[in-house]
Amino acid sequence: MRKPETIERLYLDFDGFFASVEQQADKRLRGKPVGVVPYEGGVRSSVIAVSREAKMFGVKNVMSVVDAKKLCPDMVLVVQKPDLYRRANNAILAELEAIIPIDAVKSIDELTCVLDDEQRADPELLTYRIRARLRENIGQFITCSVGYAANRQLAKMACKAGKKSEGRYGSGLAIWHPQEAEQHLFKVKLDDVPGVGSNMFRKLMRFGIYDTEMLYNTQPKQMRKIWNNVTGERLWYALHGYDIQAPESQRGAFGHARVLPPEARSMTAAYEIARLLLVKAARRLRRENYYCSGLWIWLSLRQDGWTRTMKLPMVNDDQAVLSALKQGWDIALRDLGRTTTPFRVGVTLVDLTPAGERQTDLLLADDVERQRWEKASAAVDALNSRYSGTVVSVGDWKPPKGGNVGGKISFTRIPSAEDFW
Incomplete structure (x- = not known):
């Protein structure tokens, strides 16, 4: 199994994608706290996406509208427009493909790419080119955070860490070079590690694993035992910087x-x-x-x-x-x-x-x-x-x-x- 000696992956995450697309499409929403709701008159529902302005008041995705309004009374509620977000995603992917091939689209607001030698040498320049092209051809209100690391798992964690840094939203950049990845990784909360959901978090507590550093120092066979399948062992190798990819999932439903x-x-x-x-x-x-x-x-x-x-x-x-x-x-x-x-x-x-x-x-x-x-x-x-x-x-x-x-x-x-x- 290969262990890269330099960054090889980019992970890109758009912030508050639904809300930012709404702001880009409607000038009246720009600069205002926006919450996207699932249906018209959804005051008894939850906000499924919020803009950066709303996040600064403490509003979070999947928060009830009632609670969100308590934190941000002036938040503008907008009914979701899935087809608009789909078309925005298509336009964004076309612009990104002009700069770097997309390896995998993980969701409507997340994707990952493999870096070539030139991009590995200057990730800051690549990030600037990506953001400049999106700003010029898509619009300034759809912003993104970018993470770089040796593999996809670490790049995703770097991206999320960069998004949260210094109170910024949609403008973070984090580069985790292999030789210094541990010091960044150990700052990540255990329940922020992709693959550690709420149930697995409680299970890790029962096994005496309380933070990411302890998870990192667990043996791969022990990780397989905890997860009760090979997923845990794959996670161990990913956290240690190995180039490991999960097998393609098969259509099940x-x-x-x-x-x-x-x-x-x-x-x-x-x-x-x-x-x-x-x-x-x-x-x-x-x-x-x-x-x-x-x-x-x-x-x-x-x-x-x-x-x-x-x-x-x-x-x-x-x-x-x-x-x-x-x-x-x-x-x-x-x-x-x-x-x-x-x-x-x-x-x-x-x-x-x-x-x-x-x-x-x-x-x-x-x-x-x-x-x-x-x-x-x-x-x-x-x-x-x-x-x-x-x-x-x-x-x-x-x-x-x-x-x-x-x-x-x-x-x-x-x-x-x-x-x-």
């Missing part, structure tokens, strides 16, 4: 979820939104040439939640998955009652099989009918693609207030243009 606006917090309205979310998931399933054999339905309620997994033959058409949803929802109504108040709904297609490996269910003997429904779904997809919108659908197509059904931007996925049809 297609799903969508949505926080329900107040007017849709009933079992009847939630079902209609779940139906639209499921059609969007099925479209993605077909676009990427998969079949599924299961549907996972879940609801967030006032005190707890409800889930159900429905088994399916190997399918990818709208009729099959919508029938499973209806059956699952009937069970939910039986279990919860019609007066239950759901706050969030999600649907996920699971147990995936590549289209080329599909096998029909001999006992079910529905292949002729199934092929007809598949052809119908393919025809619907073709029409919607031709007109870049949902012009044909199975059942009514009435997106809820605020739209964005199936167009949610998650930590691991950037929607495509088709997700907004």
